[in-house]
Amino acid sequence: MNNERAGARLTNPRAERVRKVAALARRAVRTREGLFLAEGPQAVREAVAYRPELVREVYVDPQRCPQLHQAAAEAGLAVYEAAPEVLSAMCDTQAPQGIIAVCEPVDVSLESVLPSAGYVAVLAQVRDPGNAGTVLRGADAAGADAVIFTDSSVDVYNPKVVRSTVGSLFHVPVVVGVELDSVLAQCRAAGVRLLAADGAGDRVLRDSPLQGRHAWVFGNEAWGLPQQVRAQCDEVVRVPIYGQAESLNLAMAATLCLYASADAHHR
């Protein structure tokens, strides 16, 4: 995509470059190109601040995002000024926010995170992009050492996931594409205790000892964790429901579990 010099202003929403960026909304294209889109000031700010080496190109409306325009240029990145209609054409959202970055994948290997991990989140078959992104945001806030998306989960580079992380995708080490059985086996081999989070758990969250190294395993937002997954874990822990709600949503349950881990590890 580097056939125009950085610094040029893009004005034609039908240009080939614009279509190539827009095509990254599709998973097959992301996989083929090894690139994904970070849209909007929050995501791009965190990408530039935390992972500038992964930012391939930045497209910006300098009127809308002057400070971020300057920050990206000062970081030595390939920055292109773009007309609002060009950003709209590149962007997955209906209301683009003046800036887009084309980035290389952030994911790391499971082997690289497990040896030093205190507490991590494993997402087994999480399908909703907004849920997945919000769990990642909660895991970041709770100081988790990694978030692991098993291979049947939503693509973390889906633009809706990226947006829902509000930049946390560039903060927390993320592992993708490993089968759940393999994740569980590797955690066990690394001495990381496996805690299934499930409403059917015997033990209540606040009574669960969380000082040691552990991985929370979270299931699908609708049908939870299958019995054979729960059976492979060292313990099944439930977040109690004190009122009449049938359940908590996945992001809330995950945030409560990971904050309990954080409180135990930082006490």
Place this chain on the structure above:
Amino acid sequence: MNNERAGARLTNPRAERVRKVAALARRAVRTREGLFLAEGPQAVREAVAYRPELVREVYVDPQRCPQLHQAAAEAGLAVYEAAPEVLSAMCDTQAPQGIIAVCEPVDVSLESVLPSAGYVAVLAQVRDPGNAGTVLRGADAAGADAVIFTDSSVDVYNPKVVRSTVGSLFHVPVVVGVELDSVLAQCRAAGVRLLAADGAGDRVLRDSPLQGRHAWVFGNEAWGLPQQVRAQCDEVVRVPIYGQAESLNLAMAATLCLYASADAHHR
């Protein structure tokens, strides 16, 4: 709206009755009629189970929701069979789920909940319907004794709020339309300690004593709580950020605070 007998099957999406139900998507109409819409099986199931006295009419596609159809009829409610295109025309969502209930308001007075309240949530200027509904769901799960929406917050009877509560609107006592200053004064008079939840708080959540009666005060999702509101509270408490995330979203922060209250009250 009772000009046809219950039991009749509605097939005309342009009928006056259908337009009257659909008009409840608008706040002015809800206020004038004193009615709101609960859409989808989860919301209607909870309305029928917990607050049948408030359910004025149920419109159902019997093929899609046979059990709930039967439950509503057995509860003695006014149930109308409706063709799918009638439910679509009545409904705020693009994908209606086969059942709608027209309900009378659930809200109660602040005076009725404060004397016996252990812990409650006060939402000051919460504007996003999804956030408001998700906070209510989290408050229900955490066993809060009431959720108070101050008069500058989103309308709890907005169809998006109702949907996001996933039925919790019919579980937790809800107070609406009281000015924040008045809420704070009445809490104080009732001996309910005021805790502002804010990232600028001096005290960290886990160190905050929560055994007594208290009200959590949560601010707007974007700009938080104004200084003059924080100054009126007994304490400003923050949910710590252990990682690099800039913040938690409102529903997560509220759920963490209210679960801390629940743990203290149920220990």
